[in-house]
Amino acid sequence: MKNYTRFLKFINPHLGIFFLAIICMILSTIFGASPIGMIIPLVDTIIAGKAISIPNGVILPPFAVDLIKHINAMPKIELLNIMAVGLLVMFFLKELFMFFQTYLMADVSQRIVRDIKNSIYKKLLDLSLDFYNHNPTGQLMSRITYDSTVIRDAISSGVADTFYQPIQMVIYLALLIGVKFYFNISWKLILIGTVILPLILYPVVKIGKKLRRISRESQEKVADINNMLLETISSIKLVKAFNMEEYETNRFKGKNQNFYKLDMKSIKRMKIVSPITEAMAVLCVTLIIWIAGKSILDGTLSAGAFAAFLAAIFSMMKPVKKLSSVYGINQQAMAAMERIFQILDTPITVKEKETVVPFNSFEKEITFNNVFFKYDNKKAHILKNISFTVKKGEIVALVGPSGSGKSTVVNLLPRFYDPGKGSIKIDGVDIRDVGLKSLREKIGMVTQETLLFNDSVRENISYGHEINEEQMIRVAKSANAHMFIRDFPEGYDTIIGERGLKISGGQRQRIAIARALYKNPPILILDEATSQLDTESEKLVQEAINKLMAGRTVIAIAHRLSTIIHADRIIVVDNGEIIDSGSHNELLERSTLYKKLYHMQFEIGASTIGDIV
Numbered sequence: 127m128k129n130y131t132r133f134l135k136f137i138n139p140h141l142g143i144f145f146l147a148i149i150c151m152i153l154s155t156i157f158g159a160s161p162i163g164m165i166i167p168l169v170d171t172i173i174a175g176k177a178i179s180i181p182n183g184v185i186l187p188p189f190a191v192d193l194i195k196h197i198n199a200m201p202k203i204e205l206l207n208i209m210a211v212g213l214l215v216m217f218f219l220k221e222l223f224m225f226f227q228t229y230l231m232a233d234v235s236q237r238i239v240r241d242i243k244n245s246i247y248k249k250l251l252d253l254s255l256d257f258y259n260h261n262p263t264g265q266l267m268s269r270i271t272y273d274s275t276v277i278r279d280a281i282s283s284g285v286a287d288t289f290y291q292p293i294q295m296v297i298y299l300a301l302l303i304g305v306k307f308y309f310n311i312s313w314k315l316i317l318i319g320t321v322i323l324p325l326i327l328y329p330v331v332k333i334g335k336k337l338r339r340i341s342r343e344s345q346e347k348v349a350d351i352n353n354m355l356l357e358t359i360s361s362i363k364l365v366k367a368f369n370m371e372e373y374e375t376n377r378f379k380g381k382n383q384n385f386y387k388l389d390m391k392s393i394k395r396m397k398i399v400s401p402i403t404e405a406m407a408v409l410c411v412t413l414i415i416w417i418a419g420k421s422i423l424d425g426t427l428s429a430g431a432f433a434a435f436l437a438a439i440f441s442m443m444k445p446v447k448k449l450s451s452v453y454g455i456n457q458q459a460m461a462a463m464e465r466i467f468q469i470l471d472t473p474i475t476v477k478e479k480e481t482v483v484p485f486n487s488f489e490k491e492i493t494f495n496n497v498f499f500k501y502d503n504k505k506a507h508i509l510k511n512i513s514f515t516v517k518k519g520e521i522v523a524l525v526g527p528s529g530s531g532k533s534t535v536v537n538l539l540p541r542f543y544d545p546g547k548g549s550i551k552i553d554g555v556d557i558r559d560v561g562l563k564s565l566r567e568k569i570g571m572v573t574q575e576t577l578l579f580n581d582s583v584r585e586n587i588s589y590g591h592e593i594n595e596e597q598m599i600r601v602a603k604s605a606n607a608h609m610f611i612r613d614f615p616e617g618y619d620t621i622i623g624e625r626g627l628k629i630s631g632g633q634r635q636r637i638a639i640a641r642a643l644y645k646n647p648p649i650l651i652l653d654e655a656t657s658q659l660d661t662e663s664e665k666l667v668q669e670a671i672n673k674l675m676a677g678r679t680v681i682a683i684a685h686r687l688s689t690i691i692h693a694d695r696i697i698v699v700d701n702g703e704i705i706d707s708g709s710h711n712e713l714l715e716r717s718t719l720y721k722k723l724y725h726m727q728f729e730i731g732a733s734t735i736g737d738i739v
């Protein structure tokens with residue numbers, strides 16, 4: 127229920143259209159119900175040839191008495207003509223308002239789904255990185271694509287009917303009660319109509335609860351399937367290299383089959399609702415016809431009154447039946463909504479404080495003070511007591527075996543994660559006290575995976591900033607990228623990435639370096655790629671990196687000998703701790719681990735890189 131009311135809040139901004147749709151619903155129902163009133167003169171006056179009589183004891187308003195008298199006095203053929211035209215007009219108006227009702231409701235549902243998608247997307251981008259460690263991409267995508275579609279379908283049919291059908295029921299009930307009083311129909315008939323009929327809803331509610339559980343499961347299965355698709359398609363080379371096509375096909379078949387079974391379970395339940403409600407309805411109607419039939423035989427009920435009463439009861443049945451199927455759809459939507467709220471409610475771990483210290487320029491130093499850190503799902507500390515200082519303009523290189531925690535150290539600086547204990551300060555101010563935006567503006571990152579968007583070279587280089595053609599070409603030249611970009615079919619407008627032009631690893635790196643140069647941050651985090659490029663390409667990348675580092679404060683996860691040699695200080699990290707620091711020569715003399723790393727990583731690198739130092 128809480129989720130339902132919360133969901134209704136999404137309607138708030140579109141209340142205007144929503145109410146307009148409701149008004150159209152009411153009008154359409156009224157025009158749909160009015161012809162029932164015509165049944166009385168049709169049956170009593172035209173078919174049975176009797177005048178409409180006012181039962182004893184019934185007091186009608188004068189205009190109704192006049193109307194009845196007028197109808198009784200009218201030639202039958204004229205009455206029939208009027209009724210035929212009336213029916214046509216009513217039908218036309220009913221359908222017209224029905225069209226506006228469905229159109230406006232569909233508009234509301236599309237708007238709500240659009241808003242929900244926007245909210246999820248914004249939330250996803252605001253969420254801290256730890257969230258992504260335990261939420262696979264495919265599953266998150268399925269929230270935006272599949273779950274929101276379930277909700278859209280539920281709104282356009284569900285929400286509309288949730289309001290529309292009760293309105294219909296009330297109007298038909300009013301009509302029924304009007305007919306009851308007018309013709310003095312026994313309460314027994316009314317009770318059967320109004321009490322037993324809604325009982326039909328009981329099995330429906332029961333089934334609805336089950337549907338919600340199944341729906342939750344099947345939404346998880348869809349998320350699973352999406353995730354698998356994403357993984358295998360993006361790793362298609364790996365699948366082919368290991369001849370895993372058949373294995374992956376079978377894995378997919380398995381997941382798909384499970385989804386099919388679950389979907390059928392839900393379809394079975396959705397579809398069983400209709401025969402159950404049908405059977406109950408037939409039972410009620412038979413009972414009513416039987417009781418009413420006896421009254422007609424007794425002469426206490428006119429055929430016209432009976433026909434009007436029966437029509438009102440039948441009309442009421444439609445909304446009851448409709449409501450029962452809507453309940454199932456709403457249950458599915460609620461399951462989808464629960465999953466969406468789960469994301470919307472996930473706390474953001476790395477948050478900005480309400481009042482932040484201004485951070486306009488970087489002046490002095492970055493300090494890590496006794497920093498401890500662990501990833502949320504792991505018990506052991508990944509970083510232990512990390513303390514070091516980087517003065518403005520210094521280049522500090524982090525070296526250490528794979529998995530020792532180097533990337534984790536640098537990820538703490540732009541606050542991708544916050545330390546558990548200890549602090550990181552820039553110019554003496556804890557980075558948790560400054561605005562996230564102003565902090566990240568000051569930091570540039572060039573990482574091992576050179577991430578480029580499927581967009582033009584121009585957009586990739588200027589990402590997040592206004593495009594200044596001159597500056598862009600200048601940075602591209604510095605990054606040794608201008609030459610090859612110029613040779614692309616559409617120069618800086620060439621689309622690169624997944625669906626665009628494929629470019630080499632070295633070219634990607636140089637575009638990423640141009641992007642960092644364009645941002646022009648005072649602090650640079652450099653996570654050098656371990657993969658070796660060919661000599662020529664490596665030389666170009668190296669030159670570009672040197673230009674990028676010039677005049678900046680750099681923390682580099684070093685894999686290149688040249689970075690090591692250029693560094694003012696080298697920090698050796700092992701198993702999450704700093705075990706030594708100093709210059710290249712000092713460390714070569716006293717650190718066994720550094721010596722080992724040097725011989726393994728840098729010497730080999732140097733021999734292939736050639737004369738870059």
Ligand SMILES: Nc1ncnc2c1ncn2[C@@H]1O[C@H](COP(=O)(O)OP(=O)(O)OP(=O)(O)O)[C@@H](O)[C@H]1O
Pocket residue numbers: 259501504508526527528529530531532533534535
């Ligand atoms: N997102 C994460 N969630 C949980 N554990 C992680 C995560 N990222 C890294 N780790 C773990 O933290 C430890 C340090 O990883 P980190 O990536 O910082 O090492 P590294 O020294 O940069 O390694 P490499 O040189 O291979 O990139 C490793 O044991 C790794 O398994």
